[in-house]
Amino acid sequence: MTSTLPAQTLGVLDALRTAPSILAGIELIDSLADAVRADGDTAESALREAIEDTDQLAAIAAVHAAAAGGTALAAALVVPLLGSIVPFLREHAVWSLRSSPRLPEALPQLHEIMHGGGFVGMLAEVTLEAWGSTEPEPDVDAAADVAPVWRSASTGLTVAQLFLHADIDGSLLQAGKGDTGGIATLLVHLGDSLVTDPRISRVLTLSRAHHGQGEDRAPDDVSTPGHHYLGVPLPGPVRPSSETWPLRVHARRGLRHALAAAGPVDLLHLRMADVGSWVAAEVAHELGIPTVLTLAPDPHALLAAREASGTLTRAGFGAVDAAEHLVFRVRLLRELAAGAARLVVFPRPHLERDLRDLLQLDLDVDEASVEVIPEGIDLAPLDRAGREVQESARGGAVSRETHAALRELDSLLATLPTDRRGLPLVVTVGRLHRVKGMATLVEAWASEPACAQVCNLLVIGGDLDEPNDDEREQLDRIDAVISRGDAAGRGLLLAGHRPNGVVAMWLAAVRFGRPGLAAPGGAYVSASLKEEFGISILEAMASGLVVVSPREGGPATYVEEGVTGLLIDTTSRTELAAAITSALALAAAPDAGARAKRARALVADEFSIATMATSLAALYSEVCHDAADHQS
Numbered sequence: 001m002t003s004t005l006p007a008q009t010l011g012v013l014d015a016l017r018t019a020p021s022i023l024a025g026i027e028l029i030d031s032l033a034d035a036v037r038a039d040g041d042t043a044e045s046a047l048r049e050a051i052e053d054t055d056q057l058a059a060i061a062a063v064h065a066a067a068a069g070g071t072a073l074a075a076a077l078v079v080p081l082l083g084s085i086v087p088f089l090r091e092h093a094v095w096s097l098r099s100s101p102r103l104p105e106a107l108p109q110l111h112e113i114m115h116g117g118g119f120v121g122m123l124a125e126v127t128l129e130a131w132g133s134t135e136p137e138p139d140v141d142a143a144a145d146v147a148p149v150w151r152s153a154s155t156g157l158t159v160a161q162l163f164l165h166a167d168i169d170g171s172l173l174q175a176g177k178g179d180t181g182g183i184a185t186l187l188v189h190l191g192d193s194l195v196t197d198p199r200i201s202r203v204l205t206l207s208r209a210h211h212g213q214g215e216d217r218a219p220d221d222v223s224t225p226g227h228h229y230l231g232v233p234l235p236g237p238v239r240p241s242s243e244t245w246p247l248r249v250h251a252r253r254g255l256r257h258a259l260a261a262a263g264p265v266d267l268l269h270l271r272m273a274d275v276g277s278w279v280a281a282e283v284a285h286e287l288g289i290p291t292v293l294t295l296a297p298d299p300h301a302l303l304a305a306r307e308a309s310g311t312l313t314r315a316g317f318g319a320v321d322a323a324e325h326l327v328f329r330v331r332l333l334r335e336l337a338a339g340a341a342r343l344v345v346f347p348r349p350h351l352e353r354d355l356r357d358l359l360q361l362d363l364d365v366d367e368a369s370v371e372v373i374p375e376g377i378d379l380a381p382l383d384r385a386g387r388e389v390q391e392s393a394r395g396g397a398v399s400r401e402t403h404a405a406l407r408e409l410d411s412l413l414a415t416l417p418t419d420r421r422g423l424p425l426v427v428t429v430g431r432l433h434r435v436k437g438m439a440t441l442v443e444a445w446a447s448e449p450a451c452a453q454v455c456n457l458l459v460i461g462g463d464l465d466e467p468n469d470d471e472r473e474q475l476d477r478i479d480a481v482i483s484r485g486d487a488a489g490r491g492l493l494l495a496g497h498r499p500n501g502v503v504a505m506w507l508a509a510v511r512f513g514r515p516g517l518a519a520p521g522g523a524y525v526s527a528s529l530k531e532e533f534g535i536s537i538l539e540a541m542a543s544g545l546v547v548v549s550p551r552e553g554g555p556a557t558y559v560e561e562g563v564t565g566l567l568i569d570t571t572s573r574t575e576l577a578a579a580i581t582s583a584l585a586l587a588a589a590p591d592a593g594a595r596a597k598r599a600r601a602l603v604a605d606e607f608s609i610a611t612m613a614t615s616l617a618a619l620y621s622e623v624c625h626d627a628a629d630h631q632s
Helices: 007-017 022-026 029-051 056-068 071-083 087-099 104-116 118-130 182-194 245-262 275-287 300-309 317-324 326-339 351-359 363-369 379-393 400-413 438-447 469-481 500-512 535-542 573-588 592-606 609-631
Strands: 157-162 200-208 226-232 267-271 291-294 342-345 370-372 424-429 456-460 492-496 519-525 546-550 565-568
Touching: 007 029, 007 056, 022 056, 022 300, 022 326, 029 056, 029 071, 056 071, 056 087, 056 317, 071 087, 071 104, 087 104, 087 118, 087 317, 104 118, 118 245, 157 182, 157 245, 157 275, 157 609, 182 200, 182 226, 182 535, 182 609, 200 245, 226 245, 245 275, 267 275, 267 609, 275 291, 275 326, 291 326, 291 609, 300 326, 300 351, 317 326, 342 609, 351 363, 363 370, 379 400, 379 500, 379 535, 379 592, 400 492, 400 500, 424 438, 424 500, 424 535, 424 573, 438 456, 438 469, 438 492, 438 573, 456 500, 500 519, 500 535, 519 535, 519 573, 535 546, 535 592, 546 573, 546 592, 565 573, 573 592
Parallel strands: 157 200, 157 267, 200 226, 267 291, 291 342, 342 370, 424 456, 424 519, 456 492, 519 546, 546 565
Antiparallel strands: none
16 A cells, blocks of 8 residues: 655655754755655645644744645645735745745735735735736836847946945945945945056946936946946835835836946946845846855854844744845855955955855855955045044144044043043944944943943944934934933944044054044054954954954954953843953053054054955956856
8 A cells, every 4th residue: 555645745844843943954954845746745734733843943934845845735725825924924925925826816915015015015026927917017128129238358347236225426435324334335445456456447336316316327437447326226215225125127127227327347346135236136137147245154054043043933933034034044145145256355253154054155166156356445535544544633734525534523522521432442443233233232231330440342333323123223222321412421433324434544553543632642442243244344453443343253363362352252231341441451562552553453454455356357357258158
């Protein structure tokens, strides 16, 4: 008698339930779908049981497997979940049906969910598109008329780079506001450096449209060699990146227009698994443009850390996933990686292990498609800032820009009580976002008298006048510790966002001090929950500051423990406070000057923007050469 037990389905479900980590379990979702296809309708009872399981990751996997298992399973198990009161089951039912045959009985609910908006509404839109049940975009064929044009190596390549959640231009006036963080600084400096390489003719930096830039308008000189900025129009007010998923169709249409206006593009470099990269990969595929992806373990590293700490469990995974869309983002990053011609990864202390455990990437197998390239910074503004700040302290002549930047800082320092003006500054620079740990740093500094009594804290970043939701959350936490009205009196200076050039001057002033307002020998602190690499930390090191940074991720590859900085668990307020006092002690030590020179030399030798640009230009040339060979 032939057994009707779904042996393959049961085997994969057992493996998923006993997987050593949530990430490992997520990687078995496709295997479960394959097993269900092999077992057919006999898998129904096992999947039904899994959907009701207390292991919520198994439930999510079962929903996707049922949708992929054919019309009968999808109709019996997935369609009823479209009306589920359990958010994560409803979300994954909507998303998973894109891999199912078209089910007419699901159409009314999917259309209703789509019109409801939000992340789940966007997923319904994706499923309906896959089923051919949405209206085509009016300009859907616009990109089809633009065929890729492969240039000879002597002509110079056109490279596009994208960060959709910021308003980027060469002035970096919006740096530190909203989502305009280190990546915006990187793209500006990188684009400027790339076009000095003879292999690169044009760099197109695409971001959210600048204020007043129309949908069909591109800079008049976009066809000429150089670094150009193209805006992608998005409706409504600027939103945090986590809330931009519903803008998918608008972003896709805008990217098609921008790339068509720019003329032939040879390569598109994507970073992070967000809505911009998602739709840009689609458009690049339509146009035949190869992509390079900077592959960082986000959200993988945070997910793994939370699971290891016990704050994230399988029994509570569904609620967290519904809020943060972890499974979606993990799988999106994998799709982007699979579609990329080459992958770029940052140095990490345990690179091979992390790539294997977090990203399921085996360097022994995939080495040819992976390039390890650290990020870089432009040292020239930092070196100039150091010279000019010292000259200003001596009463010498400085540039108008330096004078304005230091006058602004001095006005801020003058709000400190007289008895605090002889203290050094501890500075942090970045977005006001929980991942950057600004509020945690303030809490740590204020809660430890031995720390707060020996330094003032300068927080640079965020829109203080019109904060978005993420910024408001951090400001509310800070206000709960020190109210805005009392902040300066207690030594806390909230400066808001400042242009990159101003930040360079202020970093130098933290090191060298300001006469009568701040003592020399300050330090830099990054309290980020994670830093894949850390542009601001590198800039602080190049400025000669002792740094405090997270021990996980990129900083551990360049911060020399106890010499140029300290590597700590930045989630611990106790460690943060202790590290601040230790960093100030290093900055005041007799050999502080030698430490500063050592830090600056390291950055100059290994992490300059020119070094990064040279490595990427070589990679881009290889990718485009391979693509041209494939086309011929």
